[in-house]
Every structure is written in structure tokens, then in C-alpha cells.
Amino acid sequence: MSHDSDPHIELRDVCFAYAGGKQVLDGVSLTVPRGASWAIVGPNGSGKSTLLRVMAGLLRPVRGQVLLDARDLSAVRSRERARRIAFLPQNVAPAFGYVARQVVAMGRYPHISGFGLESQHDWHLVDEAMAWTETEGLSRRALNTLSGGERQRVLVAAALVQASDLLLLDEPTTALDVNHQIGIQRLLARLSARRGWTVVAVTHDLNLAAHFSQHVVMMKAGRVVATGPPAEVLTGQRVEAVYGVPMHSLTHPGTGAPVLVPADMTPQHEVTTDGDRA
Amino acid sequence: MAIVRELTWRRWLAAVGVSLAVATIVLVASLWVGTQDVQVGRAVAVLFGQADDADARMAYQLVFGLRLPRTLLALVTGLTLALAGTTFQALLRNPLAEPYTLGVASGGALGALLALKLAPSLGLIWAWAGPSPVQIAAFVGALIVVLIVYGLGRSMGMLNTYDLLLAGVTMALFCGAAMLAVQYFADYRELFGMIRWMMGGVETVAYRDMVSTLTLVVPAWLMLLALAGALNQLSLGEDLAGARGVRVGWVQAVGFFAASLATGAVVAVCGPIGFVGLIVPHAVRAVIGPDHRVLMPCAALVGGAFLVVCDWGSRLVLPAYGRLRGLDLEGVQLPIGVITALLGGPFFLVLLLRSRRSERVVR
Numbered sequence: 298m299s300h301d302s303d304p305h306i307e308l309r310d311v312c313f314a315y316a317g318g319k320q321v322l323d324g325v326s327l328t329v330p331r332g333a334s335w336a337i338v339g340p341n342g343s344g345k346s347t348l349l350r351v352m353a354g355l356l357r358p359v360r361g362q363v364l365l366d367a368r369d370l371s372a373v374r375s376r377e378r379a380r381r382i383a384f385l386p387q388n389v390a391p392a393f394g395y396v397a398r399q400v401v402a403m404g405r406y407p408h409i410s411g412f413g414l415e416s417q418h419d420w421h422l423v424d425e426a427m428a429w430t431e432t433e434g435l436s437r438r439a440l441n442t443l444s445g446g447e448r449q450r451v452l453v454a455a456a457l458v459q460a461s462d463l464l465l466l467d468e469p470t471t472a473l474d475v476n477h478q479i480g481i482q483r484l485l486a487r488l489s490a491r492r493g494w495t496v497v498a499v500t501h502d503l504n505l506a507a508h509f510s511q512h513v514v515m516m517k518a519g520r521v522v523a524t525g526p527p528a529e530v531l532t533g534q535r536v537e538a539v540y541g542v543p544m545h546s547l548t549h550p551g552t553g554a555p556v557l558v559p560a561d562m563t564p565q566h567e568v569t570t571d572g573d574r575a
Numbered sequence: 576m577a578i579v580r581e582l583t584w585r586r587w588l589a590a591v592g593v594s595l596a597v598a599t600i601v602l603v604a605s606l607w608v609g610t611q612d613v614q615v616g617r618a619v620a621v622l623f624g625q626a627d628d629a630d631a632r633m634a635y636q637l638v639f640g641l642r643l644p645r646t647l648l649a650l651v652t653g654l655t656l657a658l659a660g661t662t663f664q665a666l667l668r669n670p671l672a673e674p675y676t677l678g679v680a681s682g683g684a685l686g687a688l689l690a691l692k693l694a695p696s697l698g699l700i701w702a703w704a705g706p707s708p709v710q711i712a713a714f715v716g717a718l719i720v721v722l723i724v725y726g727l728g729r730s731m732g733m734l735n736t737y738d739l740l741l742a743g744v745t746m747a748l749f750c751g752a753a754m755l756a757v758q759y760f761a762d763y764r765e766l767f768g769m770i771r772w773m774m775g776g777v778e779t780v781a782y783r784d785m786v787s788t789l790t791l792v793v794p795a796w797l798m799l800l801a802l803a804g805a806l807n808q809l810s811l812g813e814d815l816a817g818a819r820g821v822r823v824g825w826v827q828a829v830g831f832f833a834a835s836l837a838t839g840a841v842v843a844v845c846g847p848i849g850f851v852g853l854i855v856p857h858a859v860r861a862v863i864g865p866d867h868r869v870l871m872p873c874a875a876l877v878g879g880a881f882l883v884v885c886d887w888g889s890r891l892v893l894p895a896y897g898r899l900r901g902l903d904l905e906g907v908q909l910p911i912g913v914i915t916a917l918l919g920g921p922f923f924l925v926l927l928l929r930s931r932r933s934e935r936v937v938r
Contacts, residue, residue: 355817379820386814392668393810393865396580406808407820412801414582414868437580459819 311361336506339516353384379407383456404455446477594876657878660852665806673852678746683842686716714839791840798833850919
């Protein structure tokens with residue numbers, strides 16, 4: 298897999314700062330190839346969520362460019378952008394009792410014109426996406442009554458009917474129990490492997506990233522400090538340097554992939570680092 | 576429960592058709608409702624030139640001079656408040672938001688009162704056919720309050736129920752105090768107009784008020800209905816809506832503008848009428864679900880019908896009480912705002928308790 302084979306989304310020297318705030322992204326350059334499955338990791342405040350929102354076109358870079366299929370994203374109209382990039386924010390909680398099937402159908406919004414309603418074709422796509430994400434059984438349940446894992450599946454189904462082949466997710470597994478974490482990661486891996494989608498997820502879980510992503514980007518203070526296959530990026534030494542926590546690097550007995558655990562996990566410990574990672 | 580889960584044009588037509596039928600039936604029935612026994616048939620005969628005796632003309636005066644205009648105004652006002660309530664709820668992602676609880680109606684009332692006090696002394700006389708100065712002032716007052724409440728919520732990061740309601744109540748109290756101050760500085764003649772206006776209600780309406788109100792609220796209705804699809808998206812959150820191609824800032828600006836415009840226009844004529852924008856959208860949502868593309872037209876029509884029925888109460892309650900107790904209360908009317916508040920207050924408390932429970936579950 299070569300990085301420049303077929304670039305799907307590309308960032309060139311992207312800088313971003315919120316109005317009146319300090320620089321959040323400081324010269325980020327990345328090229329995500331089509332069909333790849335990437336993870337963005339880094340300590341809190343390293344700019345990874347902002348990076349994702351810039352990629353989604355929700356924030357416009359102060360300097361630099363985002364290219365979607367070699368086209369400047371800022372020149373793509375919001376409707377067309379929505380048909381090509383799906384973005385799943387953290388903690389989606391609807392204000393009213395939309396049922397799962399309605400929520401999935403709402404993903405068709407950028408494809409429906411004016412005052413239009415969903416067509417037969419739209420509903421067909423909705424059913425297909427719900428079958429694919431194994432959420433058909435939830436279709437009449439209100440989204441706010443679903444568990445975190447069920448909710449994420451429904452929202453992935455909505456992304457499936459929305460965009461063509463690019464999904465950006467902000468911490469899709471953070472609030473989930475370990476069973477659902479694995480479930481969502483498998484779903485995303487399947488999306489990339491079987492459907493050829495490009496998947497970019499911001500995550501806090503280094504071990505999930507090591508297992509389920511082909512490529513890991515590590516950020517610190519608005520800059521990319523490392524990018525490459527998980528085994529190269531997620532070394533004990535680097536994580537120690539970036540997070541400021543001494544780490545042990547182990548090997549997963551089943552997969553052989555690296556597993557990182559904090560070196561000092563004794564309950565009594567004086568705080569000596571300025572890292573905010575617990 | 577007939578929640579519309581898969582919206583098709585057939586279902587849309589069915590839901591909107593039923594709402595329209597309810598509104599029409601209530602509107603027509605309203606011609607018969609009142610303390611005086613009127614032969615509506617005779618009044619209609621006068622309208623078509625089929626009768627011209629004194630009795631018939633008396634009936635005509637009652638039906639088309641009094642009952643019809645107040646009914647139409649109640650319909651337009653209820654429709655507007657329900658639509659504004661639904662919009663505020665979606666924009667603020669909070670089912671307890673509505674013109675009254677947000678303080679928007681009070682802002683409109685303060686604006687209107689200032690206009691009543693200042694317009695004559697500034698030589699502003701309502702000489703044109705369009706919106707009155709009172710209505711424009713009410714719109715400006717309503718818009719300022721919306722912007723303050725929304726800005727407060729924004730600056731605190733998230734608009735949670737309690738901050739929002741607290742901000743709304745604070746604005747309402749502030750506007751209430753400012754209104755007292757305006758009244759304090761008014762002379763007797765001005766004061767009479769103000770108090771009469773503040774009692775609210777739809778009984779003192781002329782067809783001219785109707786026309787001026789319609790010039791403001793009809794464009795606002797159309798703007799709000801056009802936002803329906805985008806409001807669905809915003810109900811899931813600004814980021815998700817933005818990523819789906821909704822121009823979030825634009826939709827919020829148009830929504831707040833149009834809902835304030837509509838609220839101001841009706842508050843200026845009827846005085847502050849509370850809770851219609853809360854009760855009606857909630858009830859309609861419980862029946863047909865939260866899809867704004869069908870919720871908004873249905874809530875609007877049902878809101879109109881609801882306020883017309885409240886107006887029946889306003890016409891009938893005190894005279895009925897009087898007859899029961901042997902008092903002469905014929906023709907005495909309970910302000911319509913009192914009726915909606917008596918119904919809406921307890922309803923609001925129940926919703927608040929329920930929202931608190933559900934928020935606890937989510938966290």
C-alpha cells in the first residue's frame with residue numbers, strides 16, 4: 298500500500314486557531330489513501346478533534362489546504378461535501394424522540410431536494426444500511442433509549458446512506474463497554490475492507506488503534522509527531538515522550554500486535570508529570 | 576399512537592388534512608359560540624343580500640363584526656405561537672423552549688409598551704396599511720431577548736434546560752420591571768391604553784389589525800416552514816447538521832429572526848399569551864412524532880384551533896359562572912392569556928419534571 302497511490306483526502310500545511318485563541322493546529326500535512334483505515338491519537342488538547350473537524354469541512358483552516366480527491370475542500374459546496382464526507386461527532390443525543398429508522402433516513406438529507414420527502418429508493422438504502430450494521434431490530438426504538446453501542450451502530454448506518462465512501466469519527470468508542478468497543482471497531486474495519494470506505498477515527502484507546510487501524514497518526518500540541526503503521530508509531534518510548542507517562546510495551550498473545558500499558562499502575566503515586574492522561 | 580415513522584406524501588397529506596379539518600371545524604363552530612343566541616343563518620343571508628331586516632342585521636353585526644374577526648385573530652395567533660414554539664424548541668434543542676418561557680414574549684411586550692408610550696409623542700402615527708409601529712417595536716424587543724438568551728447559552732458552552740429557562744425567566748422579570756417603569760411614567764390617557772392592551776386577548780381587534788398582522792406573520796410562517804428539514808438535522812446537534820450540509824449559522828439566523836418577527840407581531844396585538852407554543856407542539860409531537868416536515872404544519876393548525884377553543888372559554892366561563900351564582904356577568908370576559916396560563920403552567924411543570932428525569936438517565 299503506497300501512500301500516494303490514490304489520495305482520498307489530503308492536508309497540506311494546515312494551521313488552525315479558534316477566534317482569539319491560540320494555534321490549535323500548527324502545520325499539519327497528511328495524505329489519507331482511498332480505502333485506508335486510519336486512527337488519530339494524542340493527548341487531550343493535542344488538536345486531534347479539531348483536525349477531524351477541519352477534514353470534515355466544518356472548520357476552515359487559517360492557512361494551508363484540505364484537498365478532497367485533489368479538489369480544494371473550501372471550494373466544494375456544503376451539500377456536495379455532505380454527499381462525499383460523513384462525519385460522526387462525539388455524544389450525539391437527539392432532543393426529541395426520533396426513532397432509529399428516522400435517524401438513519403435523516404442521513405439522506407443532502408440527497409433530498411427542497412421540501413422533498415424520502416423516496417422509495419431512499420428507504421431501500423435505509424433498510425440496506427440498517428441490515429448491514431445489524432440495527433434492523435432497533436428501527437422502531439427511539440434513539441435516546443438505545444445503549445451507547447446500539448446508538449453508534451445506528452449513526453454509522455446514517456453515515457452509510459449519507460456519503461459515498463469517507464467516514465470521519467470523533468471518539469466512536471470512548472463511552473462504550475469493551476464488548477461494544479470491539480463491535481464498533483469490527484464494523485468500521487468491515488466498512489473499510491468490504492465496502493472500500495476510507496475511515497479516519499480519533500481515538501483515546503491506543504490498543505484499539507494498534508489492532509484495528511492500518512495507520513496511526515500521533516499528535517501533540519497541534520503537530521503530527523509520528524505517522525505510520527501502528528507497530529512503528531505506537532512504541533513504548535514514543536508514547537512515553539508524548540503522553541509523559543512511562544509505558545510498558547507488551548505483545549498481544551493472540552495477535553502479536555503491540556499492547557501498551559502504563560508502567561506504574563500502583564494506586565499510590567505522586568504526580569510528577571504534567572500530562573492530563575489518567 | 577400514530578407516530579409517523581416513514582413519512583410519505585400520503586401520510587403527510589393525511590396528517591395535515593386532519594389538522595386542517597380540525598382547525599376549519601373549530602373556526603366555523605366558533606361563529607355559533609357566545610353568550611348571545613344568534614341565528615348565524617340570518618347573518619349569512621345578510622352577507623349574500625338575501626335579508627335586510629333589523630334582526631338579521633343585528634345577527635350579521637355579531638357574527639361578522641365581532642365573532643369572526645376575534646376568531647380569525649385567535650387562529651392566526653395560536654398558529655404563530657405554536658410555529659414559533661416548535662422552531663425555538665428545535666433551534667435550542669430543548670422541548671421546554673417557547674416564546675413565553677424564553678422571555679421572548681415579554682421582550683415583545685416591553686417593545687410594544689414603549690411604542691405605546693413614545694410613538695404618539697414622537698409623532699409616529701400609524702398611517703400606513705402595513706405593520707403598526709407597536710408591532711415593529713414588539714418584534715425588535717422579541718429579537719433582542721432571543722439574541723441575549725441565545726448568546727448567554729452559547730457563551731456557557733451548552734444550552735442545558737436549566738440555564739436556558741433561568742435566562743428566559745430573568746429576561747421576563749427584567750422586561751416586567753421595565754414595563755412597570757414605563758407605566759409609572761405614563762399619563763392617565765396613555766395608561767388606559769397600556770392596561771387595556773396588557774390584559775391581552777383577541778376581543779378588541781379590528782380588521783385593520785388583522786391585515787397588518789398578516790403582512791408580518793405570513794412571510795414568517797413561510798420562512799419557518801422552509802426550515803423544517805434543516806430543523807430535523809439541528810435536533811441531532813450542530814456538528815452533525817453541518818456535516819450533512821445544513822448551513823447552521825444561516826438556519827439559526829433565519830429561524831430566530833422569523834420566530835421573533837411572528838411572536839412580536841401577534842404579541843403587539845393580543846398582549847402576551849403564554850404556553851401555546853409549549854402545549855401544542857408537545858401534544859402534536861406525541862401523536863405524529865418529531866419529524867418537523869409534518870410536525871410544523873400540523874402543530875401550526877392545531878395551535879390555531881387550540882387558541883380559538885381557549886377563546887370560547889374566554890367568552891363563556893364568567894357568564895356561565897355568573898348564571899350559576901345568580902350574578903350578572905353577561906358579556907364579561909376572562910382574558911385569553913389567563914386561560915392558556917392556567918392550562919399551561921401545570922403542563923409545563925410536568926414536562927420539567929419529566930425532562931429532569933430523562934436528563935438524569937442520560938448522564
